[in-house]
Amino acid sequence: MKVSFKSFLLIVIGLTFSLTLFAEGKIKIKTVVVDAGHGGVDPGCIYGKDYREKVMTLDIALEVGALIEKNYPDVRVIYTRKKDVAIGLYERSKVAFDNNADLFISIHVDAVDMKLYKNSPTGHTVYILSTEVPEGKSDMYRMMQEVCKRENSVMTLEDNYEIKYKDINVESPNAKNILGANQAYVNMLQSLELASCVNSALANGPIKYSKGVRPGRIQVLWNCGAPGILVETGYITHATDREILSDHDRRMEIAKCVFEGFEAYKKEYEKSMSGLGVPAETSTGSQSPATSPAALIAQSEASSSASKPSNASSTTTTSASKPSTTATTATSTSDNFYGTQIFVLSKRLGKGDPAFKGFEVKVVERNGRYEYFAGCSSSLETARKKYAEIVKKFPESYIVKMENGKKTTVK
Numbered sequence: 001m002k003v004s005f006k007s008f009l010l011i012v013i014g015l016t017f018s019l020t021l022f023a024e025g026k027i028k029i030k031t032v033v034v035d036a037g038h039g040g041v042d043p044g045c046i047y048g049k050d051y052r053e054k055v056m057t058l059d060i061a062l063e064v065g066a067l068i069e070k071n072y073p074d075v076r077v078i079y080t081r082k083k084d085v086a087i088g089l090y091e092r093s094k095v096a097f098d099n100n101a102d103l104f105i106s107i108h109v110d111a112v113d114m115k116l117y118k119n120s121p122t123g124h125t126v127y128i129l130s131t132e133v134p135e136g137k138s139d140m141y142r143m144m145q146e147v148c149k150r151e152n153s154v155m156t157l158e159d160n161y162e163i164k165y166k167d168i169n170v171e172s173p174n175a176k177n178i179l180g181a182n183q184a185y186v187n188m189l190q191s192l193e194l195a196s197c198v199n200s201a202l203a204n205g206p207i208k209y210s211k212g213v214r215p216g217r218i219q220v221l222w223n224c225g226a227p228g229i230l231v232e233t234g235y236i237t238h239a240t241d242r243e244i245l246s247d248h249d250r251r252m253e254i255a256k257c258v259f260e261g262f263e264a265y266k267k268e269y270e271k272s273m274s275g276l277g278v279p280a281e282t283s284t285g286s287q288s289p290a291t292s293p294a295a296l297i298a299q300s301e302a303s304s305s306a307s308k309p310s311n312a313s314s315t316t317t318t319s320a321s322k323p324s325t326t327a328t329t330a331t332s333t334s335d336n337f338y339g340t341q342i343f344v345l346s347k348r349l350g351k352g353d354p355a356f357k358g359f360e361v362k363v364v365e366r367n368g369r370y371e372y373f374a375g376c377s378s379s380l381e382t383a384r385k386k387y388a389e390i391v392k393k394f395p396e397s398y399i400v401k402m403e404n405g406k407k408t409t410v411k
Contacts, residue, residue: 027269027270028074028270029075029102029103029266029269029270030074030075030076030102031075031076031078031099031100031101031102031103032065032068032075032076032077032078032101032102032103032104032105032262033077033078033079033080033095033096033099033101033103033104033105033224033226034061034062034064034065034068034077034078034079034080034105034107035061035079035080035081035092035095035104035105035106035107035220036054036057036058036060036061036062036079036080036081036107037053037054037057037061037106037107037108037109037230038053038054038057038108039054039057039058039081039083039084039085039086039087040054040084040085040086040087041086042054042086044057044108044109045109045110045111045236045237046236047111047236047237047242050246051236051242051245051246053108053109053111053236054084055084056109056233056236056245056246056251057107057108057109057233058081058082058083058084059248059251059252059255060107060233060251060254060255060258061079061105061107061255062079062082063251063252063255063256063259064105064107064255064258064259064262065077065079067255067256067259068259068262071259071263072266076099078095078096078099078101080092080095089219089220090223092106092220092224093219093220093221093222093223093224093225094223095224096224096225096226096228097223097224097225097226100225101224101225101226102226102227103194103226103227103228103262104221104224104226104227104228104229105194105198105228105229105231105258105262106220106221106228106229106230106231107231107233107258108230108231108232108233109232109233109234109235109236109245110125110232110233110234110235110236110237111235111236111237112235112237114237120235120237120238120239120241121211121235121238122207122209122234122235122238122240122241123207123208123209123210123211123234123235123241124199124202124205124207124209124210124211124231124232124233124234125210125211125212125213125214125231125232126195126198126199126202126212126213126214126229126230126231126232127195127213127214127215127216127218127221127229127230127231127232128188128191128192128195128213128214128215128216128221128228128229128230129187129188129191129215129216129217129218129221129222129228130188130215130216130217187226187227187228189355190227190269191221191227191228191229192213193227193265193268193269194227194229194261194262194265195213195229196213197261197262197264197265197268198229198231198257198258198261198262198265199212199213199261200261200264201257201258201260201261201264202231202233202254202257202258202261204257204260205253205254205256205257206244206250206253206254207233207234207241207244207245207254211232216230218230231258233245233254234254272344272369335362335402336378336402336403336404337362337373337376337377337378337383337401337402338376338377338378338379338380338382338383338399338400338401338402338410339362339373339374339375339376339377339383339399339400339402340373340374340375340376340383340386340387340390340391340394340397340398340399340400341371341372341373341397341398341399341400341407342356342359342361342372342373342374342390342394342397343355343372343394344369344370344371344372345369345370345372348363348365348370349363349370349372356372356374357393357394358393359374359375359390359393360374361373361374362374362376364402364407366405366407371407373400373402374386374390374394374397375387375389375390380399380401380410383399383410384399387399398410
């Protein structure tokens with residue numbers, strides 16, 4: 001029986017994710033795919049005769065991988081390319097999928113069409129996958145769409161691209177069903193955590209200005225079956241960014257920042273993943289994670305506005321996102337109760353946050369983390385009945401008993 005790639009992806013990802021979470025022992029990051037954008041006949045963004053994105057991305061990606069290998073020899077690093085060759089978007093993500101990767105990091109360089117903009121923007125941006133990208137008329141929205149179109153357009157350079165990508169077009173209204181709603185949501189949260197870490201780390205590098213973490217319909221992130229990010233390290237069309245990106249030593253500094261972001265995520269992820277749940281936000285993040293594309297856009301706009309350079313050539317301003325002061329926090333409690341644990345974070349989410357999916361939630365702060373419980377009751381029987389509904393939206397959730405600050409899993 002012939003099984004389509006889409007069906008195979010759905011089955012394998014679901015099984016892999018479930019088995020991984022239920023496995024005994026500490027959950028660790030074991031395999032990372034590092035992707036150097038473009039290559040070969042696809043130069044990526046260009047400027048003049050001497051500047052090619054494919055050269056810059058390869059240099060940075062190889063160093064990111066080398067730093068991971070050096071500092072974490074137990075982590076397997078896989079490169080989509082190690083030399084100047086063309087690799088299709090499908091093949092890049094397939095590398096991650098076939099190797100059951102835990103993370104996918106794609107390195108790129110940004111640009112704008114100078115016929116459309118008076119001045120080139122500056123700064124780094126980190127993208128995560130989302131099919132639900134809000135629309136708007138500001139330059140931010142327009143640039144986001146341009147990035148997505150540019151990064152996806154390279155698929156047309158591949159042989160038989162119309163056949164290869166016909167079933168996995170991210171523009172399709174059914175595209176989100178490939179991974180399954182819950183797995184896609186968990187991947188988005190984890191991608192957002194990783195993106196936040198890398199974005200914060202890059203603010204300490206040579207191109208300090210952050211344009212934020214943004215959602216996008218980016219093909220290379222679509223089929224990797226793992227949390228992934230696409231890092232636009234700077235603008236080849238901006239004079240100062242270009243000078244930095246064309247210098248080998250400065251590229252090594254950028255690579256070190258990406259590695260430090262990965263390292264921060266890895267440490268917090270492995271520290272927080274006990275049993276079931278989702279990873280906590282790292283201490284490098286400056287705000288609780290947005291849980292919808294719209295919220296992510298709002299955070300990015302606020303961050304970009306707050307940290308915007310005083311002139312077009314500035315690259316010294318550090319992004320400083322500020323936590324919302326208007327959000328109402330979920331109820332904090334240490335009462336004795338039975339409830340369904342849905343996830344664990346190191347930041348408190350606001351009341352009615354989309355992450356709760358409509359359920360009333362209690363939060364318990366323990367050891368510097370916030371544990372979130374839905375369907376809470378003093379009665380185990382009632383908690384079980386509520387669990388039957390909760391598990392439909394949180395398949396990885398489970399019932400616990402909280403008594404005098406001690407949590408035990410209810411079989």
